[in-house]
Each structure stands twice: as C-alpha cells, then as structure tokens.
Amino acid sequence: MNNSTQSQPAAIAAHLSNVSRTTVIELEHLSVRIGQKPVLTDINLKLKAGEVTALLGPNGAGKSTLLKSLCQEIELEAGRINIHQQPLTQWDRQNLAKSLAVLPQHASLTFPFQVHQVVEMGLYPLTLSQQQGEQLIDSQLEQVALSHLKYRSYPTLSGGEKQRVQLARVLTQLAQSDKPPILLLDEPTSALDLAQQHRVLKLVKSLAHEQNYAVVVVLHDLNQASRYADRLVILQQGEVVSDGPPHEALTPATIRQVWQYDPIVVNEPGQLTPLLF
Template sequence: MISIENVSVHIGNKTVLNAINLDIKPGQVTALLGPNGAGKSTLLKSLCQEVSLSSGMISVLGKPLAQWDRSQLAKSLAVLPQHASLTFPFKVHEVVQMGLYPLTISQHQGHELVDEQLKKVALSALKHRSYPTLSGGEKQRVQLARVLTQLAQAQRSPILLLDEPTSALDLAQQHRVLELAQSLAHDHNYCVVVVLHDLNQACRYADRLVVLEQGEVVSDGEPHRALTADIIEKVWHYTPTLVIDPKSKLPLIF
C-alpha cells in the first residue's frame, strides 16, 4: 500500500528524518509515536508531499508518489491536518462538500454522501451551523467528515492520514474518533496512519506502533512488543509503570 524506502528529510542543516524504511499495509491502524521533534508529523507530511524528500522514495499502490496525477491521488489518499484554518462563514455541510471535489457523482448523491459522513462523526444536528462558530473539537470532526467524503470513491483501499486528530477533542470524542479510524481499517480495509501522543490510546486502537526518535525508527511492531518499559525510558526519558491489561493483553502505561 505505502512503501517508504530510505527516506531522509533535511531542513537547513538539521536532519529531520534519517533513512526511514517502512511498508504500511491496509486493514490496520499504524500509529506514529515519539516525543516532540521526533519526526512524526514530518513523516506524515512527506506522505502527502507537503515536504520535499532529501533522498529516498515513497510509493503508493506500487507507483512512485511523485508520478501520481493529483486529482487521481486525491481519490485514494486524504490527510486530516492537526489544524485547519478556515474563517469564511461556510455552513458545516458546505465545508464537508469540499471533499466532493475529486468525485464524479450526481448532486443528489453528493448530498447523501455528505449526510452519511456527518452522521459518522456525530454532527448531523450541526449541518446548517456556521463553521467559524463551532468549537475546536467540532471543527476537527467536520474536517474529518470532509476527508472521509473525499475518499468515498477510492478504487482500492483508501489511505487516511491523521495528524494528532484528538488534540482538540474531549475524552469521549477522542475515543469515538479513534474507534471510527479503527473501524475504517478493520471493516473497510482502510490504510490508516495516525500521529498520536497518548501512548495508551495508541496501544488500544493501533495495530502497529512505529516509534521515532530524532528522525529514526527505534521500535516497530505490535503494541506489546513496540512499547516496552525500556523503550519508553530510552525515548521519552521517563520511567513508566507498565502493566498488562488481563482482558485485552495490551500494555497500560502510567
């Protein structure tokens, strides 16, 4: 699905990513973890061509990313940024309709699709609200509905990139958004890549954890293998209390 081969990114004299090699598959949630400045968001931005590679190559669906037609790629890959600035007084449904741009469907089908995605993020009641009047968390969920609309006509497994999607959400909405991401991966074969800071949420909702430190992958695998007490202490410089949930068998970190 996504092949990252020997990718490095330099900004000025600083190496932000150094020789990253990853193959990311559909049907699972892959979480990018690490302290501030580890390279998580830069790696995500490299997947949507927001930053230029200094070396290496990224391929999507077997084709080098740089060779994709932008309108065709938009049907297969969408990104939810950490912050989406939009100050014009669009209605909520009009913002979600922006995701219809790459699609070839009728106006009626477009309206139905927008309603469907708003329902997924529990915002149907705010359909006609002015977007700038929403809370930060509501705006984030509207933007999520927009990118899900964008991916509705993907011919193969859609790729959904999420950059700290829970940062503006309250506790219940954090879990609902991550449950949705997990459902899209497991039930609809999405390839979901998400940047997270909460290690417990990453363990609960991600199938695979990729831990970055100073632009390099230092741990990669299932939660119970990728996040050991030694890894946490080495990367975050924090000595955790780590226990295994007897029900889920997943690590709980305190």
C-alpha cells in the same frame, strides 16, 4: 471493535486473519533534511490497508515530518515513496486525492460556512452528479454522527465537532477510491476532550477494520496508541527504533530508551498492553 467483551489481542488476531492486507504505502531509504539538520534518516516501512498505524516518538523525533513527506509537503533528500505501487511524484494530483486524504490538526475557515458546505469541499476531486454528491454528504455526516448539525455555522461548533466535520469532509474525499483509501491524521486528538478523543479514534479504527482503510496517525498519548492502533512505529531522532504490534513495540525498556522516562506500568486484566503513566 467491542473491546469490552473480547480481549484486545484476540480482537487483533481475529482481525488480522480476516483481512488480506495489501501494502499501500512503501517508504524506501527515506531521508529528509531541514536546513542542515537531518530529520529522518533511512526510513524503510511498508504500511498496509486495514491497519491503524500509529507514529510515536518524543518531540522532534520526525513523526510529523514523516507524515508531511507522505503528503508531499516536504522535499525528500533521498529515497522514495510509493503509494499503491506507484511513485508518489508520478501521481496525478487529483487521482491521488481520491485515495489519499489528510485530516488537518485544526482547520479554521475565514468565512462562516455551514457544516454541509464544509463537507461538500470534499467532493472537489470527485465526479458526481449533484444528487449523488448530496447523498454522499448526508451519509458521511451520519457516519460521524453530525446529521443534526448539517445547517449549523461551522465557526459556532466545538473543537470536537469541528474535527468530526473535517473527518466527514475527508471521508467524502475518499468515498470513490477504487483502491484501499489512505487516511493520514496529524495529532487528531490534541484539541479534544477525553470523550471526543475516544470517539474520533474509535471511528478511525472502525474505518480501518471494517472498510479496509490504511490509517496512519501521529499520536502523543501512548495508552491511546496502544489501545487503538494495530501497529506502532516508534521514532527517535529520525530513525525507527521499534516497530510492531503494541505489546511488542512499546515495552518499558523502549520507553526508557526513547523518552528517557521511567514509566509506571499498570497491568490491566484481560489486556495484553499495560497502562503506562
């Protein structure tokens, strides 16, 4: 994780050789239509545990739709999705919730719950004694560095703190997973300031690398994506146009093709992926 002492490609290589990467999500010939408009066309992807996969693409490319189809919020036109080798539609809802969780973009609560009560909602699909539950809540709050706000009222928190509370809730939900947990995030950094953005992404990356999570994240910032993701999947008009590790998937040529924008490329010493503006 320590990018300052270890160069990024070396870190990735070391990581990839250490982890046996099982496929946790399979998309086969996935097509989605919203009204008459095809939004995703024949998507084939295998997503693995222990990796952060970033979904990139311009607005309307189908990133969020792809994420939504993974959490059954959208009906498929064709194709199938397997989660842990089992078709998504055949999963028992509660069992699925134990190994697949979604971090909402922004969650507002109608009533002023305290922070620990929000995290406690993550216990819903689990079967734990009260004491085990309380321990789990404490440990997850610690993981997102919010133990000191345990009894604070959720609506009084800043955007970044709320996001981390939600992350703690989602991690609580995944705590009992007997398979590599799957974490889906839809633009988790959109409402956060710079420091909070990096904090959340760093945490997410460590979950993948240290606890073998499969993380799928929709991002807009290309530099963030290439810094924190192990794999980039770039979508354009509902199709995958580029897929691979950041330095292969995100080239100036791809950017010109997909975003119709000519980036300024700044090479940073020691980094395989250049900074793009």
